[in-house]
Amino acid sequence: MAQEVARVARRLEAAKETQVLDLSKCELMKIPDAVYFMLKDSVVNKCDLSDNIIKRIPSKFCTKFQALTELQLQGNSLSSLPEEIRNMEELKVLDISNNKFESLPVFYECPKLSTITAKENKITELDFERLRKMASLRELDLQDNPLPEELQQQLKDIDMFTVHIGASDPIGKELEEVE
Template sequence: MLKKMGEAVARVARKVNETVESGSDTLDLAECKLVSFPIGIYKVLRNVTDQIHLITLANNELKSLTSKFMTTFCQLRELHLEGNFLHRLPNEVSTLRHLQAIDLSRNQFRDFPEQLTTLPALETINLEENNIVDVPVEKLAAMPALRSINLRFNPLSAEVRVIAPPLIKFDMLMSPEGARAPPP
């Protein structure tokens, strides 16, 4: 167990150092078995947080992200969080004024993360394979940049299915009612 954890930590450290040394705008911590975002990373990245535009934390074991994560990486353009155990986002996600794409597919959202509707640059939201029943259609319709939202394989209410199409100017992907996601 510890050896495995040590390997995971070393891998994270290596990837973080790569980002710092190469002056990259990307931090890729996908598939690092992370249960939370490692606090030490904030220190290591403190001089470069503004240049980081893409963070991938896909396929980890995250149950939540902190407000510090959101306020630290406030220059993000893309955030990939698919394949975790997230069921909500901190309110500070509203500080991500430049965010254009967020992938929250294959998580455990029951409620639509409404903070996303306040983001002026957001173009793409992926919430495929969650447990969302209700969607704030009016708020989504008012989003200035939104181009597509993927809600496939969510148990959306009949009401959402009826109300949404006439109100929205963007692509809203929905599965046929009762459709089940293919097994991974």
């Protein structure tokens, strides 16, 4: 436990210099309050919270880190994001892969969001009309989700941005994952 705390503290200190907060693979169940305290006067442009056990992103995270351009949340236990993600006006890249989302979260109003990766979730629905109105969106990856056939067809017909649907290429995956 002490090692994990020390690792997080070192990464928080590094974020002050690099403007990149990397808390990936820290076995976090939630975002520690120390993140807000230690980085209260710092600007963070990129944040990696991947490969933890986080179930919820608090609204204060989106409020504190409004300058984020990239947010990596893959490999957690998330099923939703706070409404305040709409206020992250600089966000360009969002990765929510390998979580428990059943629908795409409320990021449609992020004006610069260009890349959304949401592979390996349980997504069966999304707000298709709002998605189509995202002027900055360039790439949407929904591979390995149980999307209904009708929705897949709608997504295939989009020509404003690149959409990846269906099963991902198994090359590089562990053999037991493919079987």
